Amino acid sequence: MIRVLIVDDHAIVRGGFRQFVADEPDMCVAAEASTGDETIRLVREQAFDVVMLDIAMPDKNGVDTLRVIKQVRPGQNVLILSGFPESQYAINLLRAGASGYLNKDCEPEDIIRAIRAVARGHRYLSETVVDALADGLDRPDAGKPHEQLSGREFQIFCKLAAGQIPTDIADELHLSVKTVSTYRARVLEKMRLANNADLTYYAIKNGLIQ
Template structure:
């Protein structure tokens, strides 16, 4: 029997209540894991870290008040030794590498079976990185071959966040507020994105971003 002091404490950061409950139920079924706190935004996540000192955080990639990538960076800055697993519905091919660069220890799709999600949790808790094995193979091939796949891979992490939010229909001011940057900085990122993707106008960039967003989400 595992005593309470030996339980691994996990923080869940997810802005959809149903998804939060599902993840929590899966973890609580395990004899050695416990959900120490749940949060739906960055403020709640920071507060939970200070109050509960979790052994691990599971973070959704899209939150109401910031991007999951930004949250991963902030969590790691607040508690550098905190392992973070990103759990998301987004296309692994585009998001996993960026999540790992931001400081996450693993990335797993919400569509995976519970056993796979638990395997990812345990790997990350043990200090090992986790991504889908097939994805790991593709990432290694890209690294060795020097290929980047989609032109979207050319974007920096911040440019990618701006591009993603454009695809979600956010206006310049909304993007600035979400990413905590100035409107001028958003405009500058948009110009860099246009150049890197070889898109001549802001309107065509918006159309491409929306189409890309729908495709990457499987919709």
């Protein structure tokens, strides 16, 4: 039996995913969570074959939650299901340890197929992500600037783009303000941007924040 943890801050969305899983004889919803902190607590307490994780959550976003999950249980399989386009987030989150990425607009059959693949320890990549990865191999300079960031750089980029200041980011991630400022400088250099306003504009333009 594939034990699934469903994470989404909308009850109606969790209900839809729960029904998809319940219809399969080899799967069960072992638990549900609506926040990042609740997800991390459950992962610490229980073993799940697959964590279905949303990106946009009120307390701790999916990027942060994924990073902590991989620290708590390095082998945990995490399938990202998000309303954000695959072409924007997928590569960075796969690099950060996600086992797969699907847009919420996908068909139920795709979700079930992805859960089974991820539960077996495989990566699940949609055609959109495969095409993006292939473009990166064929044309190394063709990727978007944010796709060149490391996992930690991308995490801090998202927070800066959302308007958080270095002091708050440092407290949240248990880093020094100097370390956050160093990451900020790297992000700006890699993305060839000048300041935080440019980061926010870039994130909005590319559908990384709403």
